[in-house]
Amino acid sequence: MSALTANTRRAVEVRRYPVLVYALVPLVALVLQAWLPRVLGNYAWFDLPLVVTVYFALGRRNPIEGTLMGGALGIFEDALTQHAIGINGIAKTVVGFLAASVGVRIDVENHTIRLMLTFLLSLLSSAVYVFIFRILLGLALEWSWIGELSKALGNAVIALLVFPLLDRFKTTD
Template sequence: MALLGADARRDFEIHRYPLLIYALVPLVALVLQAWLPRILGRFAWVDLPLVITVYFALGRRNPVQGTVIGAVMGLFEDALSHYAIGINGIAKTAVGFLAASVGIRVEVDNHTVRVLLIFVLSLVSSAIYLFVSRFMLGLAIEWSWLTELFRAVGNSVVGLVLFPVLDRLQIRE
């Protein structure tokens, strides 16, 4: 994991994809996130919109774009769920910003770095979700940090499998 100065940061590759990939991959992640729990029952161990948010935010290396990607993914996830609108939007907005900010400063094409980032950002997203829902909105939600640790591990495993597949869809120059 190389930490680089301001001059070397400009040399990082910004991942570019066809417009269809930017539309279809998040859409498929959102549909699967809403649909699979109804079929499989225990699909709650994975947060596909979070994994996709982290992937695109890391690849674009732009905090504004990471923030927008996170906000859109979170709000659409809220719209497709039975929870209050905006809770996931706030959490994924912060995650998108943090992922893109890390992508600017650290070379994140290493699989180990990506897995660790997904793990940490998954826990950050869970903490923000807990704070907003329980302390700001006063909702009585069931919460277990052990469950969130399992979810973070699940997100990391999915990211480990999904990131190389998405890397192949890049536009090569």
């Protein structure tokens, strides 16, 4: 349990961003996630709200903030679908919490670690999503490993490109 809690290095390495960034980046992620599949069709192998959740959770190193942001983004994602609200919410809540907890203990500036973390957390999110959908709710859902792996890979690549871009907005104390 102690591995999931964080309190050691966050006081010195916590990142801060302007309030506008906290508001606009998740909104842009949601809008693009809703709009881009129209352009890309079946090749929309990414989950931008998840990438944003991971970024802020890693950067802020605060599990509560990561949990709340992941939950909120997941719920909004659910609200745009016809499915029950809370499926993505739970998945991203878990992802936000874990990302923030892990962020305290490892060097998140390293690109390889960022890529691997985003990839693994994407897979975890998909697994939680499928678990809730099929096991917890007992609903019918067909899915494929290849699709989920492709999505995780897409998220990792996007994280590699977007994280340095978002780093430019951080403020120094």
